[in-house]
Amino acid sequence: MIPFIFFILSSLLLWLIIGAKGHWLFKAGVISFVLYFCISVGLSLSSLLGWPADQPLPEEFKVHWIQIKEPNKRTGSAGSIYVWATSLGEYYKEDGWDGWRRMFVFFKNYDPTEPRAYRVNYSKEMHKRAEGALGKIMQGESVGGKNKGKGKGEGEGKGKGTGKNGGGKKGGGSLSKSDDIIFHDLPPARLPDKVTR
Numbered sequence: 001m002i003p004f005i006f007f008i009l010s011s012l013l014l015w016l017i018i019g020a021k022g023h024w025l026f027k028a029g030v031i032s033f034v035l036y037f038c039i040s041v042g043l044s045l046s047s048l049l050g051w052p053a054d055q056p057l058p059e060e061f062k063v064h065w066i067q068i069k070e071p072n073k074r075t076g077s078a079g080s081i082y083v084w085a086t087s088l089g090e091y092y093k094e095d096g097w098d099g100w101r102r103m104f105v106f107f108k109n110y111d112p113t114e115p116r117a118y119r120v121n122y123s124k125e126m127h128k129r130a131e132g133a134l135g136k137i138m139q140g141e142s143v144g145g146k147n148k149g150k151g152k153g154e155g156e157g158k159g160k161g162t163g164k165n166g167g168g169k170k171g172g173g174s175l176s177k178s179d180d181i182i183f184h185d186l187p188p189a190r191l192p193d194k195v196t197r
Contacts, residue, residue, distance in 0.1 A: 052117040058087035079122030133183035142186035149180025
């Protein structure tokens with residue numbers, strides 16, 4: 001929604017500048033600045049998200065907390081599982097914009113070494129896994145996770161429902177399928193050796 005609104009406002013500004021009287025060098029400068037700023041904001045949006053990200057969980061992560069929101073037929077909510085996690089693997093993933101990114105302002109305020117909230121699609125299997133992991137966290141144990149399906153999501157997919165309506169329904173996909181996420185125990189933190197003189 002934000003990129004669409006920004007695109008509309010930028011288009012209106014460019015339309016006014018192009019139609020206004022004035023020297024063409026000034027118009028060219030304003031048009032170039034608006035286009036430059038549009039691309040900069042577009043490349044920065046993912047790191048400005050304050051709410052749970054719909055981006056996939058990292059391939060390896062440490063779980064700090066989990067909240068389960070079950071489906072609600074009354075409200076029509078499909079349900080979600082929220083995972084607050086920190087990446088344990090690579091913090092940076094190359095994409096097609098790597099060479100061009102250095103030419104634009106990047107409004108980055110996200111430190112990948114800090115915890116981040118992620119939204120995962122709800123499923124009964126994922127619910128069981130999440131409850132088990134949350135129980136261990138509440139007992140003071142360290143819990144990690146692996147996202148085996150990172151980046152392999154689909155826009156639409158077949159549902160695996162086991163209710164009265166059965167499977168085979170179209171459903172919204174996501175970048176990470178919830179069934180590909182597993183939780184496991186992390187080894188206890190190793191304390192540094194005691195220094196004696």
